Amino acid sequence: SSAPCSLADVMSEQLARQLHEEGSPFPEIPDCAPEADTSSDLILAQMLQMEFDREFDTQLRREEKKFNGDSKVSISFENYRMVHPYEDSDSSEDEVDWQDTRHDPYKAVKPTTTPKKGFVGKGKNITTKHDEDVCGRKNTARMDNFAPEVQVGDGIGMDLKLSNHVYNALKRHCDTEQRRSARLHEKKEHSTAEQAVDPRTRLLMYKMVNAGILENINGCISTGKESVVFHANGGSFEEKIVPEECVLKVFKTTLNEFKNRDKYIKDDYRFKDRFSKLNPRKIIRLWAEKEMHNLTRIKKAGIPCPEVVILKKHILAMSFIGKDHVPAPKLKDAILSSEDMKKAYYQVLNMMQRLYQDCNLVHADLSEYNMLWHDGQVWFIDVSQSIEPTHPHGLEFLFRDCRNVATFFQKAGVAEALSVFELFNTVSGLQINSDNEADFLAQIEALEKRNEDHVQKSSRKIFMDTSEGSPPQLNTDDDDDDD
Numbered sequence: 001s002s003a004p005c006s007l008a009d010v011m012s013e014q015l016a017r018q019l020h021e022e023g024s025p026f027p028e029i030p031d032c033a034p035e036a037d038t039s040s041d042l043i044l045a046q047m048l049q050m051e052f053d054r055e056f057d058t059q060l061r062r063e064e065k066k067f068n069g070d071s072k073v074s075i076s077f078e079n080y081r082m083v084h085p086y087e088d089s090d091s092s093e094d095e096v097d098w099q100d101t102r103h104d105p106y107k108a109v110k111p112t113t114t115p116k117k118g119f120v121g122k123g124k125n126i127t128t129k130h131d132e133d134v135c136g137r138k139n140t141a142r143m144d145n146f147a148p149e150v151q152v153g154d155g156i157g158m159d160l161k162l163s164n165h166v167y168n169a170l171k172r173h174c175d176t177e178q179r180r181s182a183r184l185h186e187k188k189e190h191s192t193a194e195q196a197v198d199p200r201t202r203l204l205m206y207k208m209v210n211a212g213i214l215e216n217i218n219g220c221i222s223t224g225k226e227s228v229v230f231h232a233n234g235g236s237f238e239e240k241i242v243p244e245e246c247v248l249k250v251f252k253t254t255l256n257e258f259k260n261r262d263k264y265i266k267d268d269y270r271f272k273d274r275f276s277k278l279n280p281r282k283i284i285r286l287w288a289e290k291e292m293h294n295l296t297r298i299k300k301a302g303i304p305c306p307e308v309v310i311l312k313k314h315i316l317a318m319s320f321i322g323k324d325h326v327p328a329p330k331l332k333d334a335i336l337s338s339e340d341m342k343k344a345y346y347q348v349l350n351m352m353q354r355l356y357q358d359c360n361l362v363h364a365d366l367s368e369y370n371m372l373w374h375d376g377q378v379w380f381i382d383v384s385q386s387i388e389p390t391h392p393h394g395l396e397f398l399f400r401d402c403r404n405v406a407t408f409f410q411k412a413g414v415a416e417a418l419s420v421f422e423l424f425n426t427v428s429g430l431q432i433n434s435d436n437e438a439d440f441l442a443q444i445e446a447l448e449k450r451n452e453d454h455v456q457k458s459s460r461k462i463f464m465d466t467s468e469g470s471p472p473q474l475n476t477d478d479d480d481d482d483d
Helices: 011-021 042-069 132-145 164-190 199-210 273-275 278-301 338-357 393-413 419-427 439-464
Strands: 214-224 227-234 247-250 307-313 317-319 371-374 377-379
Touching: 132 164, 132 214, 132 227, 164 439, 199 214, 199 247, 199 317, 214 247, 227 317, 278 307, 278 317, 307 393, 338 377, 393 439, 419 439
Parallel strands: none
Antiparallel strands: 214 227, 227 247, 247 317, 307 317, 371 377
16 A cells, blocks of 8 residues: 655645656646646636636537527527636737627628529529519618618518518608708708707807907897897997997798798889899898898987897897896887876877888888887887888788787777777878778778889889998808808
């Protein structure tokens, strides 16, 4: 019998080498990592464990493959694996998930399509590119070419066959959505939306601040169908003192609200020639210019209205009606005593007469919504649609204004308020006798037709000086465009 020895001697490396040299019956440890340090028992144990884990994983994959078979829905035993890629890697650069490699058993295989020649096989076994299955697989593969934003799902990895009818419907839908998306993007980039401005408009506003015309732009006061109004602090312009508080009226460039408003400008002889030559987007600048000219004429006659500071394309800067960032209330919202309401009525009556007779203008949209009450005085605003009485429908618009004013003040309890017919005759100086609205309007239309040519000729001679004394328009040659 061999002599007994201690446990330390048994575990020593020297004894292990001796046994190896004598042809020990113990199995040889696989050389997993030839360059690894094998002087430590811990490292030897870890290497052995690694090999056992690898064998376990190999067996696991075999079972996984057998379990899944040819099924389109596969089950993964990934969570049961013992060796993970990052543990088996020699460098951090190699830390790639095994499913991302070329040996990934679950990698999606694209559907096979016919070769370039268009057919496979010969004789009875020939299969052309028009074969239903081949064509279906080809359509599935072509879904890869759809726009990136179109979610086609993971059907490409399956043996999915799309008929021409279905594929064409999907393709048409994809193209329609792309065009719609492009239109929405363009509209967002080139339009002035609710309480927001497009990049070009914002740039124009910044230029006004940089030029010193405005100190700063504070925020949106109100929005309407045709414009957005901002409050701003005034600066100075060409030695002209700009009001301390201003408003920027930004005419919306969406065009939608202006399509039905052509009647106010296309028959106005002051803008008629230019209107026919402009594209729709530039017509909006014409609206801003029209309001500027109308306000200048009204201010010159001494009628209370905002004072124009400057016009730049579709942005009109004016004085602010109100105080300390608080806009004056509309006549509709103002809380007035019966005495003040009566006073307001007579002011409006006087202002309508002067507007018609001294300024040769009809407001064309006058109501309690377009009149402000400030410092015990009524102010006219929003005169972009105002036209001259020589307009083919000028008297009809005046009648509509009179109806709005008469109705409001009668409801407000002003006993002295004239009827719509009396108010029209008082403002216009005409003597149309009728108490029936249809008959009254018929006489107005007849009068417009009879006098149109004569009044047009005479008024052109008298009122050709409308642009004299107009506020300056900022030079826009440097950034003009063809939008």
